[in-house]
Amino acid sequence: MDDVVQRALDGGVQMITVGTQTTTSKNGILLAERYEGVWATIGLHPNHVHKQAFFDENELPAEKQPTDEIKTRSETFDESYYRELVAHPKVVAIGEFGLDYYRLPEGQGPEQLIDDQKREAKKQIEFASQFNKPVVIHCRDAHADQFALLKAEIDQGGLTRRGVVHCFTGTAEDAERYASIGFKTSITGIVTFSKELQAVVKDIPLEQIMIETDSPYLTPAPNRGKRNEPLYVKDVAKVIADLKGVSLEEVAERTTETAKGLFLI
Numbered sequence: 001m002d003d004v005v006q007r008a009l010d011g012g013v014q015m016i017t018v019g020t021q022t023t024t025s026k027n028g029i030l031l032a033e034r035y036e037g038v039w040a041t042i043g044l045h046p047n048h049v050h051k052q053a054f055f056d057e058n059e060l061p062a063e064k065q066p067t068d069e070i071k072t073r074s075e076t077f078d079e080s081y082y083r084e085l086v087a088h089p090k091v092v093a094i095g096e097f098g099l100d101y102y103r104l105p106e107g108q109g110p111e112q113l114i115d116d117q118k119r120e121a122k123k124q125i126e127f128a129s130q131f132n133k134p135v136v137i138h139c140r141d142a143h144a145d146q147f148a149l150l151k152a153e154i155d156q157g158g159l160t161r162r163g164v165v166h167c168f169t170g171t172a173e174d175a176e177r178y179a180s181i182g183f184k185t186s187i188t189g190i191v192t193f194s195k196e197l198q199a200v201v202k203d204i205p206l207e208q209i210m211i212e213t214d215s216p217y218l219t220p221a222p223n224r225g226k227r228n229e230p231l232y233v234k235d236v237a238k239v240i241a242d243l244k245g246v247s248l249e250e251v252a253e254r255t256t257e258t259a260k261g262l263f264l265i
């Protein structure tokens with residue numbers, strides 16, 4: 001891991017580690033403490049609201065076998081635990097949390113699962129408002145409900161720091177709707193191999209876009225099949241530069257400015 005982090009820093013890439021449950025939220029902070037240019041988010045991912053195991057060929061490096069399932073455990077957002085972490089100066093946002101209707105574990109009614117996800121998302125939205133942090137949203141196949149949750153909080157004067165919808169794979173209309181409440185959309189390596197996402201990104205203004213790798217998943221071309229790492233965010237930037245007809249430097253500068261503005265780093 002230290003090699004991966006150092007390679008990114010040496011290549012001019014700074015990083016935000018993303019918490020997905022109690023352990024990774026804490027570990028992200030420990031890593032961020034050790035490096036200048038590394039920050040952390042803390043939160044509970046919707047896939048960790050219920051215990052499940054799944055295999056996703058889009059997310060796992062090619063050398064991994066289908067037996068290498070991603071296994072999750074079930075947690076609820078424990079406010080007292082996260083309250084201790086949020087005070088850390090390297091914690092820049094709450095997340096990733098949100099709604100994931102693509103991956104609902106089998107054997108339970110979807111209504112209950114969705115209700116549970118919404119309840120945990122609402123807790124974290126309110127937590128972010130309370131501690132005046134932006135949010136990093138994970139949303140899959142649930143943009144209408146996700147938007148409604150965010151908008152309801154904003155209408156009540158919450159989420160003043162707004163946030164970003166990470167690993168955005170929605171439509172240009174979804175992106176525009178998020179923009180209307182001051183949210184950014186973050187693009188991963190999927191844009192390097194998905195014609196569909198390329199078409200969507202063409203329609204999203206550059207000032208609305210952030211970039212990320214979602215390492216170790218979703219390796220961008222030309223390194224598909226290898227484990228992803230933060231340095232490869234440059235490959236995401238290159239494709240966006242081509243789609244927008246601007247230079248790589250311009251994409252790098254503007255997305256960095258956007259990220260610094262959102263996370264106050």
Ligand SMILES: [Zn+2]
Pocket residue numbers: 096138139166167
């Ligand atoms: Zn995610």
